[in-house]
Amino acid sequence: MSELQSRNVPVTIARLARHLGLSAGTVSRALNNYPDIAEKTRKRVQKAALELGYRPSSSARRLARGIIETVGFVLPTTRNQHSDPFLAEILNGLASELSLHDWDLLVASVPKGQNEIDVINRLAGSGKVSGFVIARTRREDDRVNYLRKSGLPFVAQGRTDTPDDYSWLDIDNEQAFMDAVSYLRDLGHAKIAFLGGDPTLNFAWQRRNGYLRAMADQNGHIGVGYLIDGVTDELSAFHATRRLLTITEQDRPTAILCVTDAVAIGAMQAITHAGLTVSRDISIMGFDGLPIGEAVQPALTTLHQDSYEIGREVGRMILDLCTNSPSAPTQTLWQAKLTPRASVNRPGGNPA
Amino acid sequence: MSELQSRNVPVTIARLARHLGLSAGTVSRALNNYPDIAEKTRKRVQKAALELGYRPSSSARRLARGIIETVGFVLPTTRNQHSDPFLAEILNGLASELSLHDWDLLVASVPKGQNEIDVINRLAGSGKVSGFVIARTRREDDRVNYLRKSGLPFVAQGRTDTPDDYSWLDIDNEQAFMDAVSYLRDLGHAKIAFLGGDPTLNFAWQRRNGYLRAMADQNGHIGVGYLIDGVTDELSAFHATRRLLTITEQDRPTAILCVTDAVAIGAMQAITHAGLTVSRDISIMGFDGLPIGEAVQPALTTLHQDSYEIGREVGRMILDLCTNSPSAPTQTLWQAKLTPRASVNRPGGNPA
């Protein structure tokens, strides 16, 4: 029997069984730690499995047990993924958590001519995944609506406008931006502008709401032209900020709250380019906690979120959903962490 | 027979067959367009499949055909993924290309306590993937060495030091940085510094070599302290540049070539912070083509690479490798595209 180490012949349970003089059923149960197997046999089987390099075939196991143990992640359809520096971190956290439980992460993109629903459908229909994680949630989100109806387990990273009946993990963007406004007002800022993002993306909408609500609550005055939507990256931020700077010095904002760090960087560039000084003339505040924020001059005051941990927690949630199918959805709200640095100062530039 | 639309009962080939009064084998062959099926039958089967919402079970199909049709991607083990703005784009391109051929992309991360080899082993051993794509290739790379030995199909995005006997797609980093040096020298720069990255990552090493080789070829003089390694992000770039600026004005570089755009941004910050003006006093050049480069002031001269297209091409390569198992490896070298903007000028600041 020289079949032991013969190359390229995958070692299956049947081979193991023959090699050990046992039946396939016994070997299978020994490997899966069934209680009705003699301790001695179990040891012997597991030792042989290790030595011969036995690896269970996931297709066969899935077919037999009717399980999938794979989570699907459909990449958001934004052409320029550079604008989402979190995806890689979230994927990393998600994959890490899943792998702890021997689950897999299947990443799919949306080919031209198809939409996200088609892709979800295909993955779920052919039994490739048992649940989904979605990111970049929009206020009105086809994916969420579809998944909700379909009954498939899923976790959204970010809520929609109607978030009651499904599981999600979100940052409390509204609270974060209310905190930001309070922080600025406590320092003496009365004229606070806001550079908002794509208002169909809920995170941007929530941040916008936080700004508006805090300004209203605190009797703040939102000057003409203080609120600019659709600022999604450094370049559009640069141009939006230039528009802000055309306001007469009397009415010009003393602080600009930015929907993301990327937008904040663009705003800083515009201010410097106009011959003004960030922090002394205008304070800038962002959101994300990107590493670049520590390197710009002055360092960027921001609100920090840990994408890797978000990914891990989302992983825990989808695992729970897929394995325990709980009746009530899990909804988790995390607080962002205010990180004061030098780009925010008292109006007029007196150190805080 | 009211079994047709009954919910939650997955429609299998067997159900289809019963519903049509055919045998399972015939249905299977009809669905897979075997030539020995009557045209009329084929139509009838495919119509019914569509109506009843038949989706082949991928586990079963894989088990029966002994195929996998899945590519594995092991996320590079860098703690801070923000520092790699390409991953998401490469994944997107890769997944797009794979999905065109109904292949899947399995993304795995490396849990603490394991190494990349363990993960590769596990994925390949249990028949979860039929090949690998790896990124962030190091000059000496365990993954490449292991995969090479194992005989598993794989494509590396980026070469190792010994790139002869496997398939890869790489940017011609050395040529790119030689071009960059030529570009700067043609403008009149003689004193050119280089901020290099992690020299164990081959892309950084190649760029470093390009700089050194071009400087040597063109009889350039590399001043003391002109070459700084280990600059990996904006913050370390900021500090490295401050060191450059301590050089006496006589010997100070008139241009700084940066291993990445992120590093270039940090360098620009340091220069501005020191009261100097980028482009007029010191020219800055990066590599990547990040969107932020268009927004900084002055806009960043850079070398551009299209990560999405890199991902797609790598996808084509791994598909070819897995399906045709060609004898010779495919090795592809792409040129980066020089993108002149305002951050580079003649020394002394006279417009080019």
Next chain:
DNA sequence: TTGTATGCGTTATCAA
């Protein structure tokens, strides 16, 4: 405590 038999859903081989 172990062996036998059957099934998961699909494909493939062989008859009819």
Next chain:
DNA sequence: TTGATAACGCATACAA
């Protein structure tokens, strides 16, 4: 042109 039948590798109910 179609229908049985037997795999693929594993898990499990039941018999021994």
